[in-house]
Amino acid sequence: NAGVMQNPRHLVRRRGQEARLRCSPMKGHSHVYWYRQLPEEGLKFMVYLQKENIIDESGMPKERFSAEFPKEGPSILRIQQVVRGDSAAYFCASSPYDRVMNTEAFFGQGTRLTVV
Amino acid sequence: QKEVEQDPGPLSVPEGAIVSLNCTYSNSAFQYFMWYRQYSRKGPELLMYTYSSGNKEDGRFTAQVDKSSKYISLFIRDSQPSDSATYLCAMSTGNQFYFGTGTSLTVIP
Numbered sequence: 001n002a003g004v005m006q007n008p009r010h011l012v013r014r015r016g017q018e019a020r021l022r023c024s025p026m027k028g029h030s031h032v033y034w035y036r037q038l039p040e041e042g043l044k045f046m047v048y049l050q051k052e053n054i055i056d057e058s059g060m061p062k063e064r065f066s067a068e069f070p071k072e073g074p075s076i077l078r079i080q081q082v083v084r085g086d087s088a089a090y091f092c093a094s095s096p097y098d099r100v101m102n103t104e105a106f107f108g109q110g111t112r113l114t115v116v
Numbered sequence: 117q118k119e120v121e122q123d124p125g126p127l128s129v130p131e132g133a134i135v136s137l138n139c140t141y142s143n144s145a146f147q148y149f150m151w152y153r154q155y156s157r158k159g160p161e162l163l164m165y166t167y168s169s170g171n172k173e174d175g176r177f178t179a180q181v182d183k184s185s186k187y188i189s190l191f192i193r194d195s196q197p198s199d200s201a202t203y204l205c206a207m208s209t210g211n212q213f214y215f216g217t218g219t220s221l222t223v224i225p
């Protein structure tokens with residue numbers, strides 16, 4: 001059973017371009033979380049999704065950022081018109097349980113986005 | 117004020133030492149407390165999970181939660197070079213997770 005798979009591992013975008021980050025959860029997991037990690041700031045919650053539903057996007061910036069988790073295929077975190085401040089490591093975690101009992105969230109290796 | 121405070125270190129100890137890692141928090145609604153280990157360029161890996169106050173032991177690792185002081189600790193006994201990593205504390209009300217900034221630990225052989 002493969003772990004949480006994120007791709008690409010590294011992504012370089014010029015200012016103004018779009019970044020698409022993919023996350024395939026572990027088999028049997030229907031709950032996906034996205035986090036952003038900046039140096040010396042720890043992991044910041046962005047969004048929590050279940051299949052075809054956004055449950056909590058309170059950590060997402062209001063503009064340029066969106067996320068989806070379709071019925072088929074990976075979860076996608078999309079950042080439009082990237083700016084230098086978007087440079088960070090983006091981690092995805094998946095869980096078979098809902099968030100109330102979420103003690104077993106497994107993280108992927110992350111996507112390191114660099115905006116030049 | 118941050119929800120969760122964690123000393124970033126770095127912390128350097130000789131092999132075999134006992135390591136103490138700590139976090140403080142401000143939100144009394146936190147009920148779930150976790151410790152993650154993150155190796156360089158890798159994703160966080162769940163080490164320990166505790167619900168409410170008390171201690172939990174797993175091999176060389178012991179997690180303690182003191183809700184009255186809003187203080188949690190992770191102890192590592194007989195530390196090994198393979199324990200060298202960044203340790204993140206995390207807390208949850210059940211609806212959202214909050215992570216500390218992480219403490220960088222190096223165990224010197």
